[in-house]
Amino acid sequence: MAKECSSTSCSKESCEGCPSKVKPDFHVDMNQYSDVKHVIGVVSGKGGVGKSFVTASLANQMARMGYQVGIMDADITGPSIPKMYGIHDSARGDDQGLRPSETMNGIKVMSVNLLLPNEEDPVIWRGPVLANMVKQFWSDVNWGELDYLFVDMPPGTGDVPLTVFQSLPVEGIVIVSSPQDLVRMIVTKAYxxxxxxxxxVLGIIENYSYIRCPDCGKEMHIFGESHIDEIAGELGTRVLGKMPIRTDYAEAADAGNFGQVLNEYIDDALEALLGK
Incomplete structure (x- = not known):
């Protein structure tokens, strides 16, 4: 029984058991038929930096290494994971929960796009509804046995990232950035x-780092020189990869064939994950 806190006899010792001192537990129970060993978040301080691209790249490489992998598309208002893998079927459920769809390379995927009558319909929901949907992706989806579940989060520090951090057993995050002037502030906010x-924070992956000239092979930094090593040093974390602009990767995503992409620029990120 928690002690009642009295305003006339309040002290540090007497207040230790006061209900107001007990931090609420927001964690949501996993679906009883799921067995997910590691949950990794992929985040960004702003949109358009290739967060879903990094999420899918990590998932592809881990699946290729023989791990059972899933992707929770928590970017409810801007889902892109199903299209990248060419998934257009509706999710189905049974008495054990909602079943995720599966990519051609064996990655389990759950996204709001798999629940909409038309995948091109907009999701016009307020923050609490978005947050509850993410919770249901954890409690109501039967993920089966997974070694790694990657959570592709919406950009920024709003309701959904907060809900994921509070409700799911996230073991670590990867921050995705780009080499632009605002990156220091944006990465620092996410960190x-x-x-x-x-x-x-497992580390930072920089996307759009450069483009390689197809004729001479020279690296051209079209978004400016990178300062990500300096920023990572200031924050006490590490750079897990610098990815160039690759038109073949973009074409694979647009065609729904991203399961065939093996991103060669994220080896350090894979080592960080396996070191967990």
């Missing part, structure tokens, strides 16, 4: 949010 939520 500090993870710190405040006691979520380890």
């Amino acid at each position: 500090k949010m993870a710190q405040m939520m006691n979520i380890p």
Whole structure:
């Protein structure tokens, strides 16, 4: 029984058992038929930096290595994972829960696009509804046995990232950035949010780092020189990869064939994941 807190006899010792001192537990129980060993979040401080591209790249490589992998598409208002893999079927359910769809390379996927009558319909929901949907992706979806579940989060530090950090057993996050002038502030915001939520930051992956000239092979930094090593050093984390612009990767995503892509620029990120 928790002690009642009295305003006339309040002290540090007497207040230790006060209900107001007990931090609420927001964690949501996993679907009883699921067995997910590791949950990894992929985040970004702003949109358009290739977060879903990194999520799918990590999932592809882990699946190729023989791990059982899933992707939770938590970017509810901007889902892109199903299209990247050419998944257009509706999700189905049974008495054990909602069943995720599966890519050609064996990755299990759950996304709001698999629940809409038309995948091109917009999702016009307020924050609490979006957050509850993410919780249901954990509690109501039968993921089966997974070694790694990657959570592709929406950009920023709003309701959905907060819900994921509070409700799911996230072991670590990968921050995705680009080599633009605002990157220091944007990466720092994402890093500090993870710190405040006691979520380890595994490192940073920079996308759009350069483009390689098809004729001479020279690297051209069309978004400016990268400062990601300097920023990572200031934050006390590490750079897990610098990815160039690859038109063949983009074409595979547009065609729904991203399961065939093996991103060669994320080896350090894979080592960080396996070191968990």
